[in-house]
Amino acid sequence: MTQNNDNRPKVRTRFPPSPTGALHIGGGRTALFNWLFARHHGGQFIMRLEDTDLQRSKPEHVTSILEAMEWLGLDFDEGPYYQTKRFDRYKQVVEQMLQSGAAYWCHCSPETLQAKREAAMASGAKPMYDGCCRGKGLGPAPGAVVRFAGPRTGSTTFNDMVKGPITFDHAELDDLIIQRSDGSPTYHLAVIVDDIDMEVTHVIRGDDHVSNTPRQILLIRALGHLEPRYAHIPMILGQDKARLSKRHGATAITDYREMGYLPEAMINALARLGWSHGDQEIFSRQELIELFDLDSVGRSAAVFDLDKLRSLNHKYIQKADPQRLAQLVQPFLAKLGLAAYDEAVLRKAIPELVQRTENLEQLAQWAQPYLVDQPEMDAKARQKFLIGPEAAAILRQVRELVAAGNVDDVAAMNEAFRALAARTGQKLGALAQPTRVALTGRTASPGIFEVMAILGRQAVLTRLDQAIAGA
CATH class of the missing domain: 3.40.50.620 (HUPs)
Structure with a gap:
């Protein structure tokens, strides 16, 4: 056996799932605790697959489990070993x-x-x-x-x-x-x-x-x-204190990946299922390695709270590098039919959009209007803000302001809008909301001046012209 310098056995942990299904929340937590304990003590983490149930063990489950481990970043020092080969x-x-x-x-x-x-x-x-x-x-x-x-x-x-x-x-x-x-x-x-x-x-x-x-x-x-x-x-319960099951939400780790959760949010949530360090809620991976110990694992059942996971994911998305998010969101944009788009526009949009998104799926939905030639219009919003001579007049005023201004200068555009509102005796919202719908097709978005900066001058003018023509 490998020894430390003080003659104690070097820590070696293992994670041995049965490939009879996907890696679920409970298995993910077990894998993480073994990985953290090994990393904390400078030991080794071993992966093995207990596949002796020949009827229920499937190659696709092996693939799914290993994909989930890779997504979580739980690298192993040895393996995977297969019991059927032993x-x-x-x-x-x-x-x-x-x-x-x-x-x-x-x-x-x-x-x-x-x-x-x-x-x-x-x-x-x-x-x-x-x-x-x-x-x-x-x-x-x-x-x-x-x-x-x-x-x-x-x-x-x-x-x-x-x-x-x-x-x-x-x-x-x-x-x-x-x-x-x-x-x-x-x-x-x-x-x-x-x-x-x-x-x-x-x-x-x-x-x-x-x-x-x-x-x-x-x-x-x-x-x-x-x-x-x-x-x-301890076992893991749902929020209703019943044993965790599919009715509490998706329980396979890869389900959460497909729903647009970040692996670091899932790692943080799994770590808090039965383990704690004071009142701290958010941990980096390195902090978990440094702080994890079994003395702080509780004896009572842990509760998996999907709302807490959503909140964690929102916080991690807010902190994530926009360039990384631009890469991660690509599959979700593809599901919306966006295979080709201006990545520069996406990178400009992300810092504004992450403030209101809980996951990558939502991020793709919020980003969609900025990446198409013409956004899909919400019918009720169009009827309320873009139809009629009054709406057309407002949009023409805004177009003249944009044509004469610089949409990349958010502060200057803000001042120009306020000045226009003062001259015409209108409230700022009376100008901003029709503009927002014309540019995004929606009544909710980041600040209208940030929206203009994301789209760029030419796209703003084009969308305003289309809205004016349809009014």
């Missing part, structure tokens, strides 16, 4: 355990086991395997499985790094199957072999795995190894 190793360990007496062949049929379970339940006992094949010295046979010969007395205690000391009575643990009748390894066997071979020092996972831990500790010890340290992090 079957020979698992068989070797099973044979070792059979030879040492730590495991045995079980010939009980599924029907026999079901009858035993039903009899136990009928008598009020726990439906556990009774160990009837243990000690018989049976060998391989069609339909036979291999079971772990676990201790029947005593208890196992481990000091969970989040929950504290936890004890399990061995009488509550039956002899679990470690190799199925088809020769494939079960979850527990594959996990402990991987953790041993990959020299994992810390297992950080959801608290739904607490009951798995004593079994895995006993298996590791039966192979003559020391178990890693365990930390079980």
Whole structure:
């Protein structure tokens, strides 16, 4: 095992999703906590895919999980390892355990086991395997499985790094199957072999795995190894305090990418699911690495608040580099039919538009009027502000002002509009709102003078002419 200079094992964490679906919020949080713990301690983060469920594991799920990890920026130092490529190793360990007496062949049929379970339940006992094949010295046979010969007395205690000391009575643990009748390894066997071979020092996972831990500790010890340290992090609930599910919103990490969230906002939101540092709400990636520790992970369930994620994303979009946003928003503009546009106009628009956008999808929608030859007109806005001789007269006055002025000088254009309003006895809004609709097709936009600066003089004059002609 890799050692630090002070002879302590170097921290090695792992994230082992099953590729039976996309990476969801809970898995993303687990991956992040393992990544942060490794980075905080200068250790290694290992990626492996527990793909032994051959019926449900799909290549497209593998691709989706790895894409989500890349989008979040959770780089791994080793892997991805695939359990399906390690079957020979698992068989070797099973044979070792059979030879040492730590495991045995079980010939009980599924029907026999079901009858035993039903009899136990009928008598009020726990439906556990009774160990009837243990000690018989049976060998391989069609339909036979291999079971772990676990201790029947005593208890196992481990000091969970989040929950504290936890004890399990061995009488509550039956002899679990470690190799199925088809020769494939079960979850527990594959996990402990991987953790041993990959020299994992810390297992950080959801608290739904607490009951798995004593079994895995006993298996590791039966192979003559020391178990890693365990930390079980709290489950995640929706805002209604029910277990997080699709009804609480999209739960796949990639869904949020497709909805226009920034990865740094998602990282920040995931980090705050059960972990805190004082009253601080917003963290840079480097701050998270420097501050993260398991002592600050709570024991109670965390609540995923979609409104908080929206708020975080809005703040990160406001702080993001406009050039980067111009690149990220391209797919969302393409969905609106904008494959070709003036990128210089987009870059000018973004600093004004981010003040009112929560995600990249909204940013694309707000940017659309500036990137087309003629904006799509809101019918009600057009009827109210652009139809009739009074509207035409206002637009002509504005056109003359623009033709004589400099739309790139926001302050000067502001003063010119105010002067026109004073001369004509009109309120500034009476000039600005028809102009806004003529230029954007909408009644809401950034400041009208900023809109003019974004579009440029020629585009402003062209749109005003079109509005005047249609009045």
